[in-house]
Amino acid sequence: MALAFGAAVALALALLFPFQGLQRTLERADAPLDALLIAYVEAWLVARPQNAALRLSLARQLMRAGDWQRAQAHLARVLAEGDAGEQRTARRLLFDADWERLQRLEAGDEAAATLREALRQQLHEALQTEPDPVAGLQLAQRALALGETALAVAYWERLLAASPALPAALWESAGLQALAVGRHVLAARLLLAARGAERRLAERRRLFLAAMRAAQAGNALAEALDLAERHLGELVADTETLEFLTRLALAANRPDLAQRYAVLLLRLSLAPFAPTRAPGAWPALALAAASPVRTAEAPAATPRERAARLPYDERLYTLAFDVFLANGNLQDALAVARSAVRQRPDDLRWRRRAAQVADWAGQPRLALEQWEAIARRTGRADDWDEVRRRAEPLGESALRLQALEALLRLRASDRNVARQWLQAVEDAGAPERALQWLRGALQETGADAWREERLQSLARLAEQLGERALERAALRTLQRDFGVTVERALALAALAEAQRDPDGAWEALAAALPLAERDVAGQRDFWRARAGLA
Numbered sequence: 001m002a003l004a005f006g007a008a009v010a011l012a013l014a015l016l017f018p019f020q021g022l023q024r025t026l027e028r029a030d031a032p033l034d035a036l037l038i039a040y041v042e043a044w045l046v047a048r049p050q051n052a053a054l055r056l057s058l059a060r061q062l063m064r065a066g067d068w069q070r071a072q073a074h075l076a077r078v079l080a081e082g083d084a085g086e087q088r089t090a091r092r093l094l095f096d097a098d099w100e101r102l103q104r105l106e107a108g109d110e111a112a113a114t115l116r117e118a119l120r121q122q123l124h125e126a127l128q129t130e131p132d133p134v135a136g137l138q139l140a141q142r143a144l145a146l147g148e149t150a151l152a153v154a155y156w157e158r159l160l161a162a163s164p165a166l167p168a169a170l171w172e173s174a175g176l177q178a179l180a181v182g183r184h185v186l187a188a189r190l191l192l193a194a195r196g197a198e199r200r201l202a203e204r205r206r207l208f209l210a211a212m213r214a215a216q217a218g219n220a221l222a223e224a225l226d227l228a229e230r231h232l233g234e235l236v237a238d239t240e241t242l243e244f245l246t247r248l249a250l251a252a253n254r255p256d257l258a259q260r261y262a263v264l265l266l267r268l269s270l271a272p273f274a275p276t277r278a279p280g281a282w283p284a285l286a287l288a289a290a291s292p293v294r295t296a297e298a299p300a301a302t303p304r305e306r307a308a309r310l311p312y313d314e315r316l317y318t319l320a321f322d323v324f325l326a327n328g329n330l331q332d333a334l335a336v337a338r339s340a341v342r343q344r345p346d347d348l349r350w351r352r353r354a355a356q357v358a359d360w361a362g363q364p365r366l367a368l369e370q371w372e373a374i375a376r377r378t379g380r381a382d383d384w385d386e387v388r389r390r391a392e393p394l395g396e397s398a399l400r401l402q403a404l405e406a407l408l409r410l411r412a413s414d415r416n417v418a419r420q421w422l423q424a425v426e427d428a429g430a431p432e433r434a435l436q437w438l439r440g441a442l443q444e445t446g447a448d449a450w451r452e453e454r455l456q457s458l459a460r461l462a463e464q465l466g467e468r469a470l471e472r473a474a475l476r477t478l479q480r481d482f483g484v485t486v487e488r489a490l491a492l493a494a495l496a497e498a499q500r501d502p503d504g505a506w507e508a509l510a511a512a513l514p515l516a517e518r519d520v521a522g523q524r525d526f527w528r529a530r531a532g533l534a
Contacts, residue, residue: 050081052078052081052082052083052086053086055074055077055078056074056075056078056086056089056090056093058074059071059074059075059078059090059093060093062074063093063096063097063100068097068101071093071097072094072097075090075093075094075097078090079091088129088130088131091122091126092126092135094122095119095122095123095126095139095142098115098118098119098122099119099142101115102115102116102119116146119142119146120146120148123139123142123143123146123148123151124151126139127139127140127143127151127154127155133159133162133164133166133170134166134170136155136159137155137159137166137170137173137174139155140152140155140156140174140177141177143155144177144180144181149181149183152177152178152181153178153181153183153186156174156178156186156190157186159174160189160190160193163193165197166193166197167197168194168195168197168198168203168207169194170194171190171191171193171194171197172190172191172194172207172210174190175187175188175189175190175191175193175194175210175211175214178190179214179217182218184214184215184217184218184220185214185215185218185220185223185227187211187214187215188211188212188214188215188220188223188224188227189211189227191207191208191210191211191214192207192208192211192227192231194207195207195208195211195231196231201234204234204235205235205238205240205241208228208231208232208235208241209240209241209244211224211227211231212224212227212228212244212245212248215227216248216251221248221251221252222252222254224248224252225245225248225249225252225254225257228245228248232245236264237268239265239268239269242261242262242264242265242268243265243315243316243319245257245261246258246261246262246265246319246323247319249261249323250322250323250326255323255326255327255328256327258323258326258327259323259324259327259329261323262319262320262323262324265316265319265320266310266316266320269310269313269316310339311343312339312340312343312344317336317339317340317350320332320336321333321336321337321340321353324336325357330357330360330361331361333357334354334357334358334361334363334366337350337353337354337357338354338366340353340354341354341370345373346377348374348377348378351370351373351374352370352374354366354367354370355367355370355371355374355386358370364390364393364394365394367390368387368390368391368394368396368399371383371386371387371390372387372399374386375387375403375406379406379410380410381406381407381410381411384403384406384407384410385403385407387399387400387402387403388400388403388404388407388420391403397424397427397428398428400424401421401424401425401428404417404420404421404424405421407421408421415450421434422434422437422438422457426461431461431464431465432465434457434461435458435461435462435465435467435470438454438455438457438458438461439458439470440454441454441455441458441474441477442455442458442473442474442477445481446481447481447482451481452478452481452482455474455477455478455482456474456478458470458474459471459474459475459478459491462474463491468495468498468499471491471495472492472495475488475491475492475495476492479492479511484511484515485515486515486523486526489509489511489526490509490525490526492505493505493506493509509526
């Protein structure tokens, strides 16, 4: 009776699920199948035990239902009787079953440790023989989860060597996994493989830059540049990529590569403005200044300069300047700085850069022009001192005098500046200005050496200009505050004689008589003057 009932059920199921659709039903089922359908499938397999595909589908459903024992029994049958492909699928399902069991066990469970070791052994074999790259990548991810980094790395290396056609997302996922375990160069190579599988330009750029940053994160700068050279491709015309590579080359101490990328970047940036420039001549046409910039105002540019000028961009200009400077290319670094100055005359950073590189490039007059503009803008003593220092060897006496006058205001106590200014004023043929400034010493008190030096200069200049009253005042102040000398007495006596005042002359000489008597032979002028008055 039971057999008859079973046969009737089987016949009914056969009518509902003919064999051709049975496997599809198993594979497409969203929820675990009911016991009746599973019994029907097993009945089919009793009649047709060689149908490994159906047995594998049934095993998957049993695993979903949590019936691990029956699933493993069917998978063992496939391992014993199926072909190589079916056996690989059975091993994957067994691995998945063990993996699911491991996730449900506590970390410290002894069974978990045993199962983890079994899974490691399965991975060693599966990753060596797995022909499907998608499945292999999944196994590599499981290897990482089990701490078997070396297994995953070895598989990624083999995968890169085989270079199968995979979606970009899979390559990228592998690259990010490699990056997470500190394999920076390998991560970069995997991300470049993702870039190769991608067709959208924006995504190709993103993946290329991600690859470079992955290598950079591991300080593998040389390797990153080597990969960039081999994989740059169409991104050679992409400004964002070229800017990144320029900075990367600078960080890697490869100024030669940095300059090459910077030149490409500048050419791309300049192309809309100077499409007809001659190859190799872009710095002179695009950036070099045709005339000096002496003041804070930018000079008018010629039409050709306007057409060829690269519009100012802080990031691009700074990068180009740094690259050319690092490469020892002073002329192009100076051209960049001068173009920046022309377009941003109030930007003192660029003026200082231009001045510095002009010094290095042997263009002191250009350096002086920049320092003059800086000093006039800031009014700082240090900046005017740069002007003073550069103006003298270039014969720029008027500019040197302006610098000294500014320094005299800013550093009133600097005696060296004052001495230089006094000499510059005399050299410029304007001793009256020096005389006016020196008058201040008459009003001061004290007997310091600096006041004495100024009073002496005042007496000397007053004599030269015929200012006899001022000369006499300076000499008398010197006699009073710094003591009598034979030379001062002679000068005062000469002034008195010139004014027909012999008594005054005699009085002046009498004040120095004790000094002259100590050195009779050495003071012939004194004795001669005294004899003349007598």
